[in-house]
Amino acid sequence: MNRIDDLIKKVDADRLMTTAATIAQWERLSGSDGERQAFDYIESVLKDLGFTCQRHDPVCLVSLPGAASLEIVGDPDPIRCITHSFGVSTPADGIELDLTDAGSGSNSDFARAEALGKAVLMDGLATPNSVAPAESFGAAAVIHNSGDQIHEMTISPVWGSPTPSSMQLLPTIPHLSVDKDGAARLREHLEAGRCKVRLSATVETSWKPLPVLLADSPGFDEMLRHVLLSGHVDSWYFGAMDNGSANASMLEVARLMKECQAEMHHGLRLAFWSGHSHARYATSTWYADEYWSFIHHYCIAHVNIDSPGGMGATDLSGASTMAETHRFAEDVFRYVADTDLNYDRIGRLGDQSFWGVGVPSFYCSISQQPPEPTPTGVGALLGRGGGLGWWWHTADDTMDKLDPEFLVRDAKILFATVHALCTEPKIDFDQAGVAREIRATLEDLQRVAGQDLDLTRLIELSRNLEELGTIFRSIELSEEAADEEIALYNGCVTGVSRILIPVNYTVSGEFEQDPAIPGEPLPGLQPMRQLPERRSIPDAYYPWLTKLRRERNRLEQALIESTNLLAQATSIFLMEDDA
Template sequence: MPRNPEQAIKKAVSLLRLMTYTREVSRWVRLSGSEDEARAFDYLEATLKGFGLDVRRHQHDALISWPGEASLETAGAPQGVDRCITHAFSASTPPGGLEAEVVDAGEREFGPADRGKIVLVEGLAMPERARAAEQAGALGVIFINPPELHEMIISTIWGSPTPENVAALPKIVAVSVRQEDGAALRERAGTGDLRVRLRTAVDTRWRKTPVLIADLKGRDEPDRFVLFSGHVDSWHHGAMDNGSANAVMVEMARIFSRRRRGLRRGIRFAFWSGHSHGRYSGSTWYADTHWDDLYRHAVLHLNVDSPGGKGAALLSEALTMAETWGLAARCIKEVSGQDLQRRRISRMGDQSFWGIGLPSMFVDISAQPAGASPAGDAIASLTGG
């Protein structure tokens, strides 16, 4: 190994290869459990085997939800909104749709006045907000996205449901509209004279989904490893979320496969399905099924999600556990010169291994500065930025 192995590894990173891997994975719309997602897994599996890694591919059952068509029509002018979307694990409406009066809930708590109504809510379609509306007796919820539409999943259940929590699957109809359409709906709702008809089609069923594991053994402690993970499934073509992260993982596998003799411990690369459409069902299944191996042998969970966005040069807001902050802070400082804030990882991003006691570091490591783009600000709202 060279005198400064970290510098040698950084110099070995190929931008051309990163873009090639991203382009290849993003050829397909990778709905969890779909044939196109399987093709992306085929590509990743073949590439990793080409580097000489020990590769295993699992299949397991997961409850997966694919959002389909959605529409919103208003009584009187205007007749509807230009575009709305529904969400994973929303209820589907009957063929004739769901019609009810709309009340503007904004950011307030839900209450008796919302029973039997469709509530208009500010922000992204967050699971806890949808569940609170359902528990208050609302029939449907319209989320006003800031300002463009964002694909979301509204189930509060982590992973596939069990007999103990299956009753918590959403029964409410949920859609999102753009900010300008939401403002028009809010204005009419303020007069007390707004009724809408929602139509949603959501395909929720049990599907076979893949998990891809690729191991590089360490030299001194061959049974111990860092779990380096990211999801493959996507909304649309998902070049950044999460094709770019898959590219990072593949490039690290290539680089470390050529330096395996210098590895004290091993690296286990884990590629999940079921992140976006199963609420982390892939990583949850792996945690449940391989609990003993992870408990005895894993030393760190390193997760990567959505790196490489244009202008995403802000690394100081990356999320870590308290016990991994020191290592993360040193890495961030050496790479960017920025001082890492102390921000705990929230309930997000395939953080399925806390119950095992596995320390975790990072999710979406890079971000755009506040105000740089509406999309960046929306993502920051998910992570507490």
């Protein structure tokens, strides 16, 4: 460990902060001149380090919010507001609508609010989850109560640029956000009787080229099997934390990994994305589409980094991973930061565009604000903790929001993760952990709706896979292990991931992208939970039962294929041990 210790000590606070400040001098809306200047700077640094760089400019659907206004008819004081990426523009002189209150935005709240043709006030951040219910109940506009701060958001549920079938999912009405004081004023007028509002919104949505920068470590072409380290360059405003500090951390990792070239068993590809914030992860999705076969054959892991080093970001307990990568990451956190890492299943955010390809993933944010008893704002969006700071997605995301000590800590964790993935010959992922997660999910679904769809065989298959995965992970590869042995072991680990991740994380499968909506394990089987309430309505029950039988078959086949792959490799290693 002396080598890694020496390298970790070289993570430099001054260099990280200087690099972040250089990137944060530019406002970096997707496709803007400022963003391209940041890309040019990053590319120049990487070329100086000896990385081989290539730039691409895929055409993507980009949505940039402009001016917005909101006033209560009869009240001379306007309410501070913004509009959102992929919201719809109003006519230049705005629209006048009756206002109604949909509370938390549930279906029952919308039904009670009689939203048809009205502007609807609802609590919570403007997210894709709010689009479908508002439009299905016929709302003419939505006003989101963003809480203490008004956060810039992207509301499209379409992941990446839309296809002919997903175009219909794009929002069709204006969306604004106000803070809690603005929401309180609106509710005061509602309580006093009928309330009309006048609102306007300007959103520029169009197809335009966006930059992508790929940078390969020296010797990449000889290795091919590689780790993908990625982060977005585009930002809201100057984005010092989100995502200037992440870009700086990636460059710091590149500097240190250059010193490890002779030790690397797997190459390193850095990917810098545009369109994260204003095109719903469009360029990482383009990369998944354009390089699908290359990723499928050669990418062993995706490490994403977003918003490290925020002031007050003391919570390291829940950096997101997959079940197969959690124990690997936990070892890193214990070694670098002397802290445990809870299992926080990676969510549908942060350029996680490679689930269909079956690539194991690490992280998005490494650190967050301390947990709150009742998370609101971004804490609620991320499902835990205090989120990324009150300044997240606001004009206040400036250099004073970075803590150099925390940025060094997070960069060390990032570097140690990438270093271990690139220099350890054995890909030490925990396929038993995946089987355990699948089994627990199946057992829960069986309790809820087992009389509708029997999952007994799948539960038994997942239990067998868990036992086999435990045996397989215990196989020791000596330092003198032949290249063929290492290739057999790693090929099995990667092969199982390629099979299981698509069924454990996607509905659409290997070549499509699911919507940007939070999900649970085995998302294709999750509709089982609604079967009991649909039994009395044949047209609602039997079509879903048919669909779910097919999903059961999909998972069963994946479990069988994974078990066979592990069994074959395990038997070869055990026979060699006996010999």
